[in-house]
Amino acid sequence: MSDLAIRVQELGKQYRSGGRAPAATLREALYDALRAPWRRQPERHRDFWALQDVSFEVRRSEVLGVIGPNGAGKSTLLRILSRITEPTRGRVEMRGRVGSLLEVGTGFHPELSGRENVYLNGAILGMRRREIAARFDEIVAFAELEQFIDMPVKRYSTGMYLRLAFAVAAHLEPEILLVDEVLAVGDARFQRRCLGKMDEVARAGRAVLLVSHNMAAIANLCHQALVLEQGRVVYQGDAQTAVLRYLQTGSQDENAHALNLRHRTGNGPVRFTSFTCVDDAGNPLPCLISGQTCRFRIGYAADHAFAQSPTGIPLSEVSLSEISLSEVSLVITLPDGTNLVNLSTHFFPDAFAGALPAQGQLECCVPRFPLRFGRYFVDLYCAVNQELSDYVRAAASFEVHDGDFYGTGRLTRAESGAVLLPHTWRVASAMPE
Amino acid sequence: MTGSPISYPDNPPPPTLLIEPSSRRVSLQLDRLWAYRELLYFLVWRDVKVRYKQTALGILWILLQPVASMIIFTLLFGYLLAVPSGDAPYPLFAFAALLPWNYFAGSLHRAGASLVGNTNLITRVYFPRLIIPISSVLSGLADLVIAFVLLLGLMLYFGVMPTAAVWWLPAFVLLALITALGFGLWLAALNVRYRDVNHILPFLVQLWMYATPVVYGSSLIPERFRLLLALNPMTGVVEGFRWALLGRVLADARPPTALFLVSVTISLLVLLAGLIYFRHTERTFADVI
Incomplete structure (x- = not known):
């Protein structure tokens, strides 16, 4: 289909866990090598699939929500889609420029001014210098920081910092936007603007993939949603249904019984x-x-x-x-x-x-x-x-x-x-x- | 958002991006570096800007280190031990070598710590990771230029005019850069996995300096061992700097051609090996760091 933005097929990501940890320092690694030169890797390890057989598609103008308990593989999925880490199996096709908001303000440097950080952050998020220059005034206006733009961001309040960071990210204009939990930060007004922006992005014909613990945001913003549990997709379809399903089942293995006696x-x-x-x-x-x-x-x-x-x-x-x-x-x-x-x-x-x-x-x-x-x-x-x-x-x-x-x-x-x-x-x- | 979406006619949407597990064979993907050149520019710019902003002394601070070293070396090796420096005044002899050496040592240090220092970028945004060590090697050039101005001042003071070979200087700087990058790539990638690399580094740099003719000239070394000395690529750089700047007043004013060629070969090999090792471990950085 021509309006397909993301196609994920049988995606899997394996991590090694358990067993003996590999050497953490060069000294240990050398010591291990001297002691047992024939054994190249610690053998006892358990393979752990953070993500397994995940397949889905996102069309343009669609917002797909991803929900699931902690450790279900949501972040791993986003990290693969934004090319931070490689999958072990499967493939992903993405049509168009990808922007990811894994955390707003990535690469902000406290010593640099707001203006300098806008350029730096824009470059980190994949914008060209000309693009940033063309949108600079708009970004500053969105962040409502006209008077403070030449002040080092270390003197900004948390709210100012977040506004500026989100403003840059919001003007990225990618064809595919990956969002992780940005909605969890900031005050109510700021959160509302984030939601509004996300809606606008989808309306402009782009695809959004939103990972959140905020069920209301998922239910209100997303058309479709997936529920992940232990690395697998357990439900895929209508967002409202997905939210209800997630809330009803959840994971049973949470160790809620033990008390913290500190x-x-x-x-x-x-x-x-x-x-x-x-x-x-x-x-x-x-x-x-x-x-x-x-x-x-x-x-x-x-x-x-x-x-x-x-x-x-x-x-x-x-x-x-x-x-x-x-x-x-x-x-x-x-x-x-x-x-x-x-x-x-x-x-x-x-x-x-x-x-x-x-x-x-x-x-x-x-x-x-x-x-x-x-x-x-x-x-x-x-x-x-x-x-x-x-x-x-x-x-x-x-x-x-x-x-x-x-x-x-x-x-x-x-x-x-x-x-x-x-x-x-x-x-x-x-x-x- | 306010304004209407701006279209960028010369930035067409990139073709379909495929994400798959990478094959065993690793390509260097140097073309991707080109695509991300603006990020490289901004990272270098950030490093330089922050370095000069953070210190109250600013430029003075950058000059303090080589000048202090020069004074100590002059007292110790120039006067007390009377290390031969040809007709060149010892302070100049030492400073001409300290200039590229400090650049190299600083770049190696920064490159080695660069990946770990940029953990927040690596775990959150995609870009070719090579950009990070490359930017740390490039940002040191600013210090080099500033120290170079001081060197010119010293040369004027001592009345030593550079030879026509001064135009070779960029080649020697490039050699220092390649050497720092080659070793820096190894250190940076190793540092992600083994954090004690950072503790070994200052010691390594110290030893390396004495293995390089910084405080002494390579003419002090018996002829038959000189090519052995050239296995250390920094020998070619340091001797090259002296030859290009102080050629007139050195005891041995012949161009260090053989030395230079051996150094270039070695440093290119190290760079290639570093690139391959870096690319090979790159995909696990975000998981391990």
Whole structure:
């Protein structure tokens, strides 16, 4: 077909992993060679396919989304398409100039001025000097940096830096644009402009391949999407369907159960052992979705090693067969530690009124989960007999994806704010004439 | 975006690009270098600009190193050890050799560290990786030119006029460049895999300098060992510089033709081997770095 922009056929990329690592220094390499000159390569290695049998096509004017859990091969795919790394198998055909936005601002140098960086960055992205010169004013205007263009970029704020970097990339005008996660940076206004630009690029008859964790962006921008899992394409088709499919299945092997115990205080008799997010049926979820019911399961166990009676005499096992908790809290925080929500039994004094088994799981249920896309951390706290028993900060984390919070068939997005509140709108009264 | 898309009549869309696993046989793909010449230009320009911007002393700083070396060598080798320098004043004798040597040592150093220093480019954008070590070898030329002006000043001061052979200088600079690039390609590619290459480098450069007739003249070496000395391509460069600039006042004013030819051959062989090794390992840079 003549309007074909990208054709990928049975693409595969193999990495070596496991076994003995090859020598990291020349000294080690020489030592290995002297010790065992007949053995050229460490033999014990496992071949690992980061990408396997991936085939798809992108037409002009089409935006193809690529989604999948971390490590599914999305970045590897982009790296192959942008020729940073070579495939092990298969082939790719690309018709037209390829521009890649793997990270905005690649090659920016802090000592150089904004003007100088525009030229440098443009050249790195594959623009000719004449092209950059012809579009220079437009780029600066897009970035809204007319007054600061001759200032070294080390004095720029992060926002200014990103605006300039994106402005250069946005004026690249390739026939094929590869985008990775640029939407994850910058403020809401900047993200909106990125989205707008992407839409415009597709409308101008170019092909866009967008890799993102932002499900709303995929659903809104892309016509088609692929879901990658462990290097293979598990779904290919309509973007909305792909997003739903990804959110429902996800990868089951995420090790969400183990707690990170680096920030632990308290040495009471009850210790936290695990944290999981589960669905209504009790199956572990890879991530939460805004607006859906979520159940946090917190595992605990009475720990003999730490169990001390108030008199300092170790408690016998018999007396630990049942415990009584006076308070349990689950605090959801931002990655920087800012507390967002404290889900505490303080307000539900009867929650664990009776005696509890020596080990088990507690469940906290949040109907219509009200936070937006992002990664959140969890602090766990419990008290026994009004005394701190265990307190683990940043014990676990979970990911939330945008969902249909309002039940109106629209996914939440960056403009929806950080917290979602159930609400309604109506006309309260007519404006007096 | 505001304006309408501009069309570039002389930049037609490139033909279909094919990405496939590369075959065992590696071609040098020097044509791709030409296609990316503007990037090369910008990288050289960036290196030079940043180097002169970052230091408060600017140009003075660039001159400080060779001048300091010259003074130390003059005291040590010129006066104390009385190394023969023909009729040429020893400071001039040393400086004429330090000029290409410093260029070579600096370029080798920069080229060796260049790939690792540009990790963010290598893991994010495609371009022929050869551009990076080439740009580090080229950007050193700016320092060379500045130091050269100082050398001319010194020659005036000592009243030594260059010979007509001065027009050969660019050829010797080119030889130094090729040598630095040839070895630099090896070091850069090895450095991606083995980070201790960077620690070996200063030591290597130090030894290399004493193996090169910088502080002494090759006339000090017995005749039968001279061609052995020429196996080090920098011998040809350094002796060439002296011959072209100070020919009149050297003890032995014959052109170092044999020396030069051996040096050229060796350095071209090293460059070719470096190119092949570099191209061979290039495809794994982004995975290993």
